[in-house]
Amino acid sequence: YVIKNNERAVDMVVSAVARILDNRHVRVLVVDDVASARKMLVDLLNVQQFQVFEATTGSEALDMLVRHPGIDMVITDYNMPDMDGYELTRRIRREHGSDRLRIIGISSSADRLLSASFLKAGANDFVYRPFVVEELQCRIGHNIETLSQIRQLRLAAFSDYLTGLRNRRHFFDEGPARIATCLERDEACSMAMLDIDHFKQLNDSYGHEVGDRVLKAVAARLSDLVDNTDHLLARLGGEEFGILLSGMDSEAASAFCEIVRSSVAELRVAHADIDISVTASIGVAEVAGLENFSNYLNAADQFLYLAKRYGRNRVYS
Ligand code: GH3
Ligand code: MG
Ligand code: MG
Ligand code: MG
Numbered sequence: 001y002v003i004k005n006n007e008r009a010v011d012m013v014v015s016a017v018a019r020i021l022d023n024r025h026v027r028v029l030v031v032d033d034v035a036s037a038r039k040m041l042v043d044l045l046n047v048q049q050f051q052v053f054e055a056t057t058g059s060e061a062l063d064m065l066v067r068h069p070g071i072d073m074v075i076t077d078y079n080m081p082d083m084d085g086y087e088l089t090r091r092i093r094r095e096h097g098s099d100r101l102r103i104i105g106i107s108s109s110a111d112r113l114l115s116a117s118f119l120k121a122g123a124n125d126f127v128y129r130p131f132v133v134e135e136l137q138c139r140i141g142h143n144i145e146t147l148s149q150i151r152q153l154r155l156a157a158f159s160d161y162l163t164g165l166r167n168r169r170h171f172f173d174e175g176p177a178r179i180a181t182c183l184e185r186d187e188a189c190s191m192a193m194l195d196i197d198h199f200k201q202l203n204d205s206y207g208h209e210v211g212d213r214v215l216k217a218v219a220a221r222l223s224d225l226v227d228n229t230d231h232l233l234a235r236l237g238g239e240e241f242g243i244l245l246s247g248m249d250s251e252a253a254s255a256f257c258e259i260v261r262s263s264v265a266e267l268r269v270a271h272a273d274i275d276i277s278v279t280a281s282i283g284v285a286e287v288a289g290l291e292n293f294s295n296y297l298n299a300a301d302q303f304l305y306l307a308k309r310y311g312r313n314r315v316y317s
Contacts, residue, residue, distance in 0.1 A: 026144055027070055029053040031061040031088065032077040032106075037129075041075060041106075044133060048140075058083025062091060071101060072147060073140070076123075078107035078114060086121040093122035099150050102143040106131070160235040162212060163219035171234035171242050176293045178232055182246050189246050189287040190253030190317075193300040194222070194260070196239040197279045197312040210271050214278055215239060217269050225260055242297065250286035250317050257282045257315045265313060279313035286317075 028050045032038040038054055045052045053071060055061035058080060065071055074092060078085035085105050092103060105118035108129035115126040124146075125139050158170035166174075182189035196202075196218060203211040222241060226233040232244040243260075245253045261282055268275040283304030287296050307316035 023049045023144075024051065026072050027051045027053060027068065028073045028075060028140075029055060029061060029064060029068075029071050030075050031055045031058065031080070031085075033057060033080040034077070037077065037108075044136070045140075048137065057081070058085075058088035058091070061088060062095070065092065065096060065101075073102045073104065073143060075104045075106060075140075078105060078109060078118070085123075086117055089118065089121040089123050098122065099147075102147050104139060104143065160219075163216055163235050165219050165223060165241070166228065166232070166234040168234060168236045168242075171232060171236060171244075172293065174232055175242075175244050178230070178244055178246055179287055179293065179296070182287070187247045188249035188252070189244065190248050190250055190284055191287055191296040191300040192243040192245060192253060192257050192260075192282055192284045193236070193297065193304045194241040194243065194257075194264075194280050194282045195304055195308070196264075197281055197308075199239040199278070202276070202278065206271060206276065210269075210276065213271075214269050214276060217267055218264055218278065218280070221263055221267055222260065225263060242300075250284060253284045253286070254315050254317045257284055261313065261315055281307035281312045282315045283307055284315060284317035 028045050030038055030041045030045070030052060031054075032041065033056050035056075038056070042052050042054060053064055053068060055064050058076075059082060061074065061076070065074075074088075076085045076088055080088075083091075085107065089103050089105065092101070102125075103123040105115070105123040105126040106129060107114050107126075115128070118126045124143055127136055127139060158166055158173070160167040179189055196215075199211065199214075202214060218239075219235060219241070222233055222243070226243055226245075230246040232242075232246075234242050236242045243257075245256060248256060261280060264278065264280045266277075268277055270276075281304055283300045283302065283306070285296060285299035285303055303316045307314050310316065
């Protein structure tokens with residue numbers, strides 16, 4: 001019962017952070033109408049082992065960015081027949097945001113104001129032709145480094161440090177949009193809240209470090225079961241986890257959470273000469289109507305409270 005779906009923007013960031021450390025995984029799009037000028041840049045990038053894409057016009061470049069959402073950098077000429085480099089830059093920023101990819105403008109024009117105009121349009125950098133190869137290489141390198149730093153910060157901002165799951169901030173940032181998508185598609189959606197049973201006792205008996213290991217093991221099990229694509233899994237705090245289940249009504253979500261519950265109960269964490277096991281309680285509330293996000297979470301929390309009251313290690317909806 002593993003849920004899988006299309007790759008979402010955040011998952012692309014996660015994989016992009018890992019791959020960008022090596023030029024062979026960095027994708028650069030060269031846009032120039034003149035074949036010889038394009039070839040010169042492409043050769044230079046190939047020597048550095050970048051993955052190179054080419055476009056001869058602005059609209060071809062825009063198409064390519066849609067077809068290859070993993071492109072990290074665009075190096076664009078200024079003077080091109082259908083759409084000049086400024087316009088292309090502006091449109092890339094409008095369609096792809098300000099920090100998903102880097103843009104370097106390039107031109108052989110004698111107009112010294114060109115660089116300022118490129119930067120105003122949203123480019124990160126600019127070089128005049130003819131350029132010193134080493135200078136362009138340095139600028140490319142710095143831009144890739146900055147991009148990698150932006151992605152690492154993003155990743156840290158929405159990750160939970162202990163478990164590596166998405167954090168509460170991400171759950172609240174992303175959750176409402178997921179619910180809106182379900183409502184638009186006229187699909188059901190349910191909010192589940194999971195809380196480990198008697199976790200304080202476990203900490204008291206074995207110490208906080210063992211508690212942390214158990215938390216990590218539970219988190220890993222949850223992320224095996226819930227793929228963060230259409231669904232959303234996060235550590236909300238302490239030993240509490242939120243799971244937003246798109247496309248599932250209360251009944252389907254309860255059945256799914258029952259699998260989660262029994263799977264958590266089967267976990268064993270080795271400590272000294274014993275195997276520690278834990279149980280968890282889960283509250284499930286179906287999302288209906290247009291209430292706000294924290295109302296849904298409160299509803300799941302109330303069912304969780306009942307699951308605890310009726311004896312723990314159970315799903316209540
Ligand atoms: P219940 O079954 O009613 O949920 O009981 P409980 O003991 O799990 O609930 P309670 O909320 O009283 O305690 C939660 C405990 O979780 C308290 C705290 O020490 C522990 N905890 C919270 N965050 C962490 C963490 O990051 N690491 C560890 N090891 N423990 C944590
Ligand atoms: Mg040109
Ligand atoms: Mg708790
Ligand atoms: Mg608890």
